[in-house]
Amino acid sequence: MIGIFDSGIGGLTVVKEVFRQLPDYQIVYFGDTARTPYGSKSEETITKYALQDAQFLIEQGAKIIIVACHTASAVAAETLKKHLHVPVFEVVTPAINKALAVTKKKRLGIIGTTATIASGIYQQRLKATNRDIAIITQACPLFVPLVEERWTKKPETKMIAKRYLYSMTLKQIDTLVLACTHYPLMRDVIQQKIGRRVKLVDPAAEVVAEVKRFLEAQPEIEKSLVQGEAHKFFVSDITDKTRQSAKDWLERPVRLEKHLLE
Amino acid sequence: MIGIFDSGIGGLTVVKEVFRQLPDYQIVYFGDTARTPYGSKSEETITKYALQDAQFLIEQGAKIIIVACHTASAVAAETLKKHLHVPVFEVVTPAINKALAVTKKKRLGIIGTTATIASGIYQQRLKATNRDIAIITQACPLFVPLVEERWTKKPETKMIAKRYLYSMTLKQIDTLVLACTHYPLMRDVIQQKIGRRVKLVDPAAEVVAEVKRFLEAQPEIEKSLVQGEAHKFFVSDITDKTRQSAKDWLERPVRLEKHLLE
Numbered sequence: 001m002i003g004i005f006d007s008g009i010g011g012l013t014v015v016k017e018v019f020r021q022l023p024d025y026q027i028v029y030f031g032d033t034a035r036t037p038y039g040s041k042s043e044e045t046i047t048k049y050a051l052q053d054a055q056f057l058i059e060q061g062a063k064i065i066i067v068a069c070h071t072a073s074a075v076a077a078e079t080l081k082k083h084l085h086v087p088v089f090e091v092v093t094p095a096i097n098k099a100l101a102v103t104k105k106k107r108l109g110i111i112g113t114t115a116t117i118a119s120g121i122y123q124q125r126l127k128a129t130n131r132d133i134a135i136i137t138q139a140c141p142l143f144v145p146l147v148e149e150r151w152t153k154k155p156e157t158k159m160i161a162k163r164y165l166y167s168m169t170l171k172q173i174d175t176l177v178l179a180c181t182h183y184p185l186m187r188d189v190i191q192q193k194i195g196r197r198v199k200l201v202d203p204a205a206e207v208v209a210e211v212k213r214f215l216e217a218q219p220e221i222e223k224s225l226v227q228g229e230a231h232k233f234f235v236s237d238i239t240d241k242t243r244q245s246a247k248d249w250l251e252r253p254v255r256l257e258k259h260l261l262e
Numbered sequence: 263m264i265g266i267f268d269s270g271i272g273g274l275t276v277v278k279e280v281f282r283q284l285p286d287y288q289i290v291y292f293g294d295t296a297r298t299p300y301g302s303k304s305e306e307t308i309t310k311y312a313l314q315d316a317q318f319l320i321e322q323g324a325k326i327i328i329v330a331c332h333t334a335s336a337v338a339a340e341t342l343k344k345h346l347h348v349p350v351f352e353v354v355t356p357a358i359n360k361a362l363a364v365t366k367k368k369r370l371g372i373i374g375t376t377a378t379i380a381s382g383i384y385q386q387r388l389k390a391t392n393r394d395i396a397i398i399t400q401a402c403p404l405f406v407p408l409v410e411e412r413w414t415k416k417p418e419t420k421m422i423a424k425r426y427l428y429s430m431t432l433k434q435i436d437t438l439v440l441a442c443t444h445y446p447l448m449r450d451v452i453q454q455k456i457g458r459r460v461k462l463v464d465p466a467a468e469v470v471a472e473v474k475r476f477l478e479a480q481p482e483i484e485k486s487l488v489q490g491e492a493h494k495f496f497v498s499d500i501t502d503k504t505r506q507s508a509k510d511w512l513e514r515p516v517r518l519e520k521h522l523l524e
Binding site: 033034035041148149159236238241 | 295296297302303304306307376377403404407408410411413416417418421422425498499500501503524
């Protein structure tokens with residue numbers, strides 16, 4: 001099984017990509033809805049939660065882990081790689097690789113949660129590539145609650161997007177990384193406010209493409225992941241809205257099971 | 263000590279009222295910032311968290327508990343009263359009493375989180391009073407993140423407030439209960455959009471007034487609460503923003519100590 005976790009159900013955007021790119025694989029998902037969101041919390045707390053999330057997936061039979069949550073990828077991926085005995089994929093590295101391949105002007109924008117942007121992970125990783133890239137970041141903390149309220153088409157959301165993105169438009173970026181699972185769900189507004197010429201990078205598609213390449217090179221692991229059983233979706237808290245959003249975002253019916261961590 | 267808990271640091275609005283109305287009393291506060299917010303979570307999860315929060319305060323020496331969080335008050339107060347061996351005060355009852363005393367047209371508005379409004383607690387309690395009161399409720403889930411982003415004066419916030427409150431203005435309420443700890447922090451915008459003639463009820467002031475009456479009638483308990491030691495403020499997660507908001511909202515310096523539950 002491929003284990004995928006997120007701070008909530010936004011990570012279902014990654015599940016959708018697995019369905020698209022790796023349709024034969026069985027998935028076990030965990031969304032930490034009882035403690036969501038992670039993006040406004042401290043590194044210490046996020047790391048602790050991420051370790052618990054991943055360990056639960058391994059107990060459920062996951063043979064590889066995808067960290068769908070950008071905040072956890074930015075803050076906790078190194079700790080996860082050190083402590084877990086299965087391959088760990090996070091969304092930052094493939095997003096950077098794609099952005100570097102796409103940008104022509106060498107001017108990248110990154111938008112994410114407060115914790116993701118404050119981590120400085122994108123600057124740090126891009127510096128390590130030794131390439132001459134300008135990077136402009138912007139935390140957009142209101143985007144997650146706006147998506148969760150299904151306000152993606154409302155004029156207030158457009159105004160807020162304009163406020164967050166305006167300074168980036170002045171800085172002439174040509175590529176923008178949507179560094180939060182929820183942001184692809186408001187892709188239209190973001191594209192409209194950042195301008196049609198800016199290319200958007202959705203890390204969900206990129207991380208799954210990376211996993212696909214990895215699996216093709218590792219036939220041994222690959223076999224253990226394809227079992228033909230039903231996918232499993234666990235969350236730590238369930239409300240009517242969780243159920244409705246899960247169905248809408250995944251664009252198919254989904255049975256959520258409750259599992260408490262701690 | 264008076265124990266006060268909230269899902270985060272919004273409950274400091276209740277602490278401020280204790281400073282104002284009961285300046286001699288020692289406070290122990292717990293804000294569950296590692297799991298905030300409660301308002302979008304299920305009744306089961308909120309009740310579990312509220313019990314843990316209150317039990318921690320009792321371990322710290324609290325002799326009475328104030329549930330500053332509306333969501334926990336609406337969903338978990340009865341369970342807390344049944345399980346704890348100290349007096350428990352919640353914010354719904356005093357808010358209702360004040361609103362009933364204030365309204366002339368017998369038309370009340372209630373705004374709160376999704377969980378508070380979905381609980382139906384206000385309708386239920388008002389029905390129990392057997393009084394002929396019309397009650398109009400509205401969940402305003404974006405107000406908490408807007409306050410936390412310090413966007414209370416932004417035009418986007420005014421537009422969102424107008425969208426949430428417009429239907430209430432048509433329904434001719436004359437009294438509006440701010441049924442979430444964060445809402446008094448955006449009182450000006452709410453007053454502007456609901457109209458100057460509508461009276462706003464801040465439950466923080468009301469619950470502390472109720473506690474004051476209780477203490478005056480119980481000199482035995484009163485003595486054990488005044489100890490002259492420093493107030494204690496615990497939170498389950500600390501970021502720079504937590505520190506800054508705590509200081510701003512309390513309008514005095516405050517030393518936050520980290521304490522993890524579970």
